[in-house]
Amino acid sequence: MIILDNEAQTSPSHGCKPEERTVEQLFESGFILLDKAPGPSSHQVSAWARDMMGLEKLGHGGTLDPFATGVLPLLAGKAMRLTGRILTHDKSYLAILKIGREIELPELEENMAKLTGKVYNVPPEISAVKVQVRTRRISRFEILDFDGKNALTHIECEAGTYVRTMARDLGLLLDTPVELKELRRPSSGEFSLKQSVTMQQLADAHWLWKEKGDADAINRILHPLEDMLSDVPRIVIKDGAAAALSHGAPLLRPGVVSIPEDLGVGSEVLLVTLKGEAVALANLVQPSKVIPEMTQGEVAKPNCVLMPEDTYPRSWKK
The missing domain is CATH 2.30.130.10 (PUA domain)
Known part of the structure; x- marks a missing residue:
């Protein structure tokens, strides 16, 4: 320097130091790391949080399918201008794959290895984006647990990677259907589940602040936008x-x-x-x-x- x-x-x-901002100031230029539950879409979760907190603007960075869970950044006010940066963050996933036939571990590992590095990753037809051929970098695709037909896998990949597509492609390599049963995102860029809260925790913290004047919990949940730019x-x-x-x-x-x-x-x-x-x-x-x-x-x-x-x-x- x-x-x-x-x-x-x-x-x-x-002005003031970012860590000294009021709740109202953080609503104008802050973000929340949500641990999304299965069921609602990312858009619906964002809308619920926006309405609950009475905000004009609250967007999400990095869509999770309705059945998926894990880290979902919610961006408030001027922090929404950083949505593009959040979308480019590398992601990690835990995925449970159900394989259509009994296979040996070495066969599975050998074919999973073929889906690392730069690979074609065509969005599935049910996705919210235009279906077109794209390449994505898969830096890790490994097995954490395996019982012959069900595999718990860990994936580290470039933004925009479709794990459902990886499951489909693995099935083509194994010559048997592979179904994505569960999907959880433990991290998005530098942000992890350790920093994330559930929708219920967010609702409770907001209630304590609004009804009881206790801002301790909501202050721990709201992050200044500077934390996205470290x-x-x-x-x-x-x-x-x-x-x-x-x-x-x-x-x-x-x-x-x-x-x-x-x-x-x-x-x-x-x-x-x-x-x-x-x-x-x-x-x-x-x-x-x-x-x-x-x-x-x-x-x-x-x-x-x-x-x-x-x-x-x-x-x-x-």
């Missing part, structure tokens, strides 16, 4: 720059406090305040190595503004 202004300070009168290089900026950027203006050199080293033109960065608040995702228009030599001019252009307008006061006239 290159420090360009070690005397920069942030005003305590505006892997993005950060440029720290001054309060005045945050005000302009929240209106879509480019980041200018005088507004920079510190920058990462060795980033080239076009690199995506997260612009954050001295309090750690996400202001915008942006692309560098200058390599980071030349920015310390600049005194003015554009440093980065936002591609996704995340901070509500006027969180920090304007330093210009309307």
